[in-house]
Amino acid sequence: MESIIEDFSEPRKQSASGIVVLFANSFQKTVRAVALPLVFVVIKTKGTGHLGLILIAVFVSIALVLAVISYLRYRRFTFFLDEEKQEFIINEGIFNKTTLTIQLNKIQQVNINQSLIQQMIGVYSLDIDTAGSEKKEASIKAIDHETATLLKQKLLSRESDSIEETTASFDAEQSTTPIEAPVLKLSTNTLFKIGITSNYGASLLLISGFIFGALQLFKDYTDAFEIEREHISAAITKGFTFVSLCILLVFALIVILTTNIIRTFLKYFKFEMIRQKRSLAISSGLFTKHNTLLKPNKVQLSAFSQNYFQKKLNLLNMKIRQASFDEANTEESKKTDIEIPGCNIAERDEVLKMILGQVPEKGISLKPNYRFIFLQCMIKIVLPVALFIITGLIHQPYRAYFWVMIPYIPLVGTMLYFEFKRHRLYVNEQFIIKRSGIWDVEHEIIEPYKIQAITAKQYFWHKKADVGHLIVHTAAGILHFKYGNYTRIRQLVNYWTYQVECSEKDWM
Amino acid sequence: MLDFTNATLDTNSLPKYEEVSLTALHHKYWNVVLINIAIFLLIIAAGLVTLLILSTGARTYIYIIVSIYLVFAVLLLFFYRLSVKKRGFALREKDIMYRNGIIASSTTIIPFSRIQHIALDEGLFSRIYGLGSLRIFTAGGASGSLHIPGIEIAHAKSIKELLMKQINEAR
Numbered sequence: 001m002e003s004i005i006e007d008f009s010e011p012r013k014q015s016a017s018g019i020v021v022l023f024a025n026s027f028q029k030t031v032r033a034v035a036l037p038l039v040f041v042v043i044k045t046k047g048t049g050h051l052g053l054i055l056i057a058v059f060v061s062i063a064l065v066l067a068v069i070s071y072l073r074y075r076r077f078t079f080f081l082d083e084e085k086q087e088f089i090i091n092e093g094i095f096n097k098t099t100l101t102i103q104l105n106k107i108q109q110v111n112i113n114q115s116l117i118q119q120m121i122g123v124y125s126l127d128i129d130t131a132g133s134e135k136k137e138a139s140i141k142a143i144d145h146e147t148a149t150l151l152k153q154k155l156l157s158r159e160s161d162s163i164e165e166t167t168a169s170f171d172a173e174q175s176t177t178p179i180e181a182p183v184l185k186l187s188t189n190t191l192f193k194i195g196i197t198s199n200y201g202a203s204l205l206l207i208s209g210f211i212f213g214a215l216q217l218f219k220d221y222t223d224a225f226e227i228e229r230e231h232i233s234a235a236i237t238k239g240f241t242f243v244s245l246c247i248l249l250v251f252a253l254i255v256i257l258t259t260n261i262i263r264t265f266l267k268y269f270k271f272e273m274i275r276q277k278r279s280l281a282i283s284s285g286l287f288t289k290h291n292t293l294l295k296p297n298k299v300q301l302s303a304f305s306q307n308y309f310q311k312k313l314n315l316l317n318m319k320i321r322q323a324s325f326d327e328a329n330t331e332e333s334k335k336t337d338i339e340i341p342g343c344n345i346a347e348r349d350e351v352l353k354m355i356l357g358q359v360p361e362k363g364i365s366l367k368p369n370y371r372f373i374f375l376q377c378m379i380k381i382v383l384p385v386a387l388f389i390i391t392g393l394i395h396q397p398y399r400a401y402f403w404v405m406i407p408y409i410p411l412v413g414t415m416l417y418f419e420f421k422r423h424r425l426y427v428n429e430q431f432i433i434k435r436s437g438i439w440d441v442e443h444e445i446i447e448p449y450k451i452q453a454i455t456a457k458q459y460f461w462h463k464k465a466d467v468g469h470l471i472v473h474t475a476a477g478i479l480h481f482k483y484g485n486y487t488r489i490r491q492l493v494n495y496w497t498y499q500v501e502c503s504e505k506d507w508m
Numbered sequence: 509m510l511d512f513t514n515a516t517l518d519t520n521s522l523p524k525y526e527e528v529s530l531t532a533l534h535h536k537y538w539n540v541v542l543i544n545i546a547i548f549l550l551i552i553a554a555g556l557v558t559l560l561i562l563s564t565g566a567r568t569y570i571y572i573i574v575s576i577y578l579v580f581a582v583l584l585l586f587f588y589r590l591s592v593k594k595r596g597f598a599l600r601e602k603d604i605m606y607r608n609g610i611i612a613s614s615t616t617i618i619p620f621s622r623i624q625h626i627a628l629d630e631g632l633f634s635r636i637y638g639l640g641s642l643r644i645f646t647a648g649g650a651s652g653s654l655h656i657p658g659i660e661i662a663h664a665k666s667i668k669e670l671l672m673k674q675i676n677e678a679r
Contacts, residue, residue, distance in 0.1 A: 323647055452622045452648035456525075457614035469612075473652030493617065494522045500619045501602040507622070508647070 008081035008154055011091070014074065017121045018142030023070040024117045025141070030062060069094065079140060081154060088128070088155060090138050100138055102128060108298065108322060110152045112145070112291040124148045128155065156279060156293055183280070183354070184273035184340065184347050190315070191268055194342040195261030197309040198317060198440075207255055268341050273351070280354060282338060294338055296355045298322050298508060300450050300476035304348055305442035314344045317440075318351060323475035323508060352445070356431070360445050363428025369467045372483040373420040380412050425470075425481045427492060432472065434479045448496050449503035450474055456493050458486055472496075475508070523600070525617060530596030530607055536637040537658025541588050543633045549581055597656050599667065604644065606654045616654060620674040622646050628668050630661065640664040644671070 038058075072094045079090045088107075090100040109129040118124060123142040143151070186194075269286035280294045301321040310316065318340035340351065349359045385405055392398040419438050426433040434444045451472055458468035468486035470493070472479040481489075556573060559566050566573070590610050597606045603619040627643040634640060634657075641657035642664050659667070 452646040453616055453618045453652040453654075455614055455616040457609070457612050459612045460610075471651070473646065473648030475647035475649075478648070478651055490524070490526050491520070491522075494524055497525065497603060497617055497619060498522050501621065 008079075008151060009083055011078040011080040013078055014140055014142040015123050015144055016074075017123055018077075019067075019070050019074045020121055021117055021123060021125075021142045022073055023067055026066050026070060027063065030066060034062070077140075081151075088138070090140075102138055104155060107155055110155050110293050112148045112152060114289045116287065118142070126151060152293055153276070156295065182272050182274050183350055184271075184343055186268060186271040186284075186342055190342045191264050191271075192261060193313050193315055194268070194317075195264040196257055197307065197313065197315060198341070199260055199263070200256065204256060206259060207252065264341065271341065273340070275354065280351075282340075292338060294320065294322075297506075299355050300474050300507075301444060301446050302352060302355055303442055303444040305437065305440045307440045315342050316345065316348050317341055318343060318348060320355065321476035356445070356447065358430070360431040360433060361428060362426040362433055363431065364426065366425040366427065366481065366484050366488060368420065368423045368481075368483040369465065369485070370420075371462070371465065371467055372423060373416055376416050376419070377413070380416065381409060385409065423482065425484065432479065432496075434481060444479060446472065446474055446479060448499040449505045450507045451496055451500050452507075454493050454496055456486075456489055462486070525605060525615065528598045528600065528605065530598045530605075532596050533592060533656075533658035534637075534639055534660050534663075537634075537639055538589070538592055539637055540631070540633045540639060540658065541592060545584055545588060549584070553577070592658075595656075595658075597659075599670070604654070604671070606656050616652075618644060618646055618652070618654060620671065622648075623671060623675050626668050626671050628664055634658075642667060 038055075073092070076094055076097070077090070077092045079088070081088050086104045088102045088104060090102075092098050092100070107128055111127045111129070112124050113127060114124050121142075122144070124145055126140045126143050126148045128138040140148075266286050268284045271284040272282070274281045274283075276293070278296070280296065281291065282294065283289060283291045299320055300323050303319045303321070304316050305319075306316050320338040320340070322338075343351065352359050385408075388398075388405065389402075392402060415438050419436075422435055422437055422441055424435040426435070430447060432446050432448060436442055436444075452475055453473040455471040455473070456468060457471065462468060466486045467483050468489050470479075470481040470484060470489045472481075556577060560570060560573070587610060591608070594610055594613065595606075595608045597604065602621075603617050605615055605617045607613060607615045624645045624647055626645070628640050629643065630640045638661050639658055640661045641655060642659060644654040644656075646652045
């Protein structure tokens with residue numbers, strides 16, 4: 001190893017400028033908490049004079065107290081690396097001393113981030129994500145980039161050393177010569193393409209929320225000024241000609257695309273993926289820079305997806321999922337998802353090769369039974385249509401809307417058909433790949449030795465048809481294959497149990 | 509990788525999970541279920557009685573309410589009986605499996621090497637009959653975990669010990 005070994009074995013403090021960061025953070029929090037009561041006080045004491053003076057005094061005293069607290073917190077905050085015990089230790093607390101001990105092999109991810117304040121001062125924060133049912137998250141608030149990178153490498157490389165000792169065979173195939181050139185780099189052009197072709201759903205939700213908000217505002221406004229709404233709504237409905245509807249649609253489309261593009265740029269600006277020793281470093285972001293270090297053997301599930309437009313542009317979206325221990329907290333598990341918003345097939349294969357050791361091939365395919373589409377048709381087409389017709393027969397006015405069924409039935413029917421067509425399971429010795437989706441076609445890849453549990457399920461009325469369901473549980477979620485041939489599913493369950501129980505590889 | 513030379517594997521010669529004979533839950537477990545159902549039904553009955561006392565309008569439907577209640581109780585008993593009958597578990601050399609479900613029969617298999625931790629619970633009523641329930645957790649979260657009720661406490665303890673031994677060996 002290099003000369004940095006001693007560096008972290010002694011307890012050390014954060015950068016001195018950490019005081020500023022700590023101060024700014026607590027000041028921000030306090031102001032946020034105090035603002036409302038303060039406004040109240042100001043209104044109450046209106047007219048008593050000296051108001052400005054009192055306010056300034058209050059703010060100054062708050063700031064002084066916070067400054068002292070920040071200084072003390074800075075003084076008390078130390079961290080060091082215990083090489084022998086393989087632990088990273090953080091001491092903190094002014095009155096109540098807390099010692100946070102993190103075992104290196106429990107570290108899941110180390111992130112280097114920079115908020116706006118930190119960017120101004122020129123320091124970074126280092127956050128450590130740990131695996132474990134008890135949630136222990138550590139964060140160093142002010143650290144310069146060099147130290148942060150070194151410490152990050154230290155925290156993660158130590159751990160890979162210990163893995164080296166236990167599973168030497170697994171490491172052999174992983175140890176490729178370190179290359180510093182980025183594996184993947186997203187150009188502005190690609191970001192633009194991503195913005196145009198993905199995340200329609202999320203943006204649509206955002207915009208409809210916005211429109212509803214605007215409508216509510218409009219309503220409040222007309223109520224407040226007692227404008228005759230009849231008048232306006234009459235004008236609106238009159239104006240709703242076909243042409244204006246088209247213009248509205250085009251406008252909505254433009255808004256969706258713009259928000260999409262802006263979001264993509266904010267999140268993935270300067271997206272870069274670099275190979276560092278045996279891990280992958282990913283960095284991105286326009287205002288807040290986000291750095292993530294990923295260990296390939298910690299990956300539980302990798303997925304890539306593509307829709308029709310993306311296919312035409314040779315663009316893929318990848319998701320890499322690590323073990324998420326906090327099932328209840330979905331936001332937390334989302335955070336461990338690492339997304340590569342855009343890459344082409346060659347780049348995808350490169351990334352997959354790094355994570356899985358090889359480019360996974362699709363093995364024998366399993367198709368779902370036609371019952372898959374049958375039940376869905378019943379629930380999504382026959383039932384609503386029947387209900388609609390019945391209500392229409394009872395209540396006269398609904399009959400005028402019967403035409404809605406004309407586009408509804410073929411639309412839903414086509415969607416179901418595609419869902420059925422794309423629902424596939426591919427199995428070979430090394431990989432299980434599940435394909436699914438209607439518009440975005442997703443492939444989820446897992447390695448059998450990373451399976452945690454398997455469930456086979458069959459409804460009693462499917463016994464004769466030999467149809468059943470398969471659920472594969474992994475530490476990063478489940479794979480659900482529906483309406484498969486049950487004899488085949490049973491064979492697979494036996495085969496995978498055999499594989500898991502024979503495997504010498506560590507799943508994490 | 510060294511001992512992993514499985515060129516052609518006859519999947520049909522692998523041990524078949526579907527042919528394993530399962531151990532049914534302890535017969536006293538039905539008593540525990542009965543107590544729970546009784547409590548549940550009593551609470552509903554109490555609610556209905558207060559409704560009948562307070563609202564005179566509801567009293568005209570007294571026969572309908574009582575008959576619905578009775579049908580509900582019988583159905584509840586019937587389905588629970590069926591459900592308890594359908595449940596069973598088995599320990600193999602390298603994994604544990606549990607089957608349950610009336611409408612959908614589902615079998616879950618957890619290899620010993622994937623167990624994270626095990627909990628042995630003794631409920632209030634279970635303890636009267638000397639029963640306990642085993643909960644087996646994996647990293648697969650709630651969906652990938654097992655809950656096996658109605659095992660004789662001594663048996664449950666020995667299973668737990670066996671599993672603990674297997675886990676420690678696997679590590």
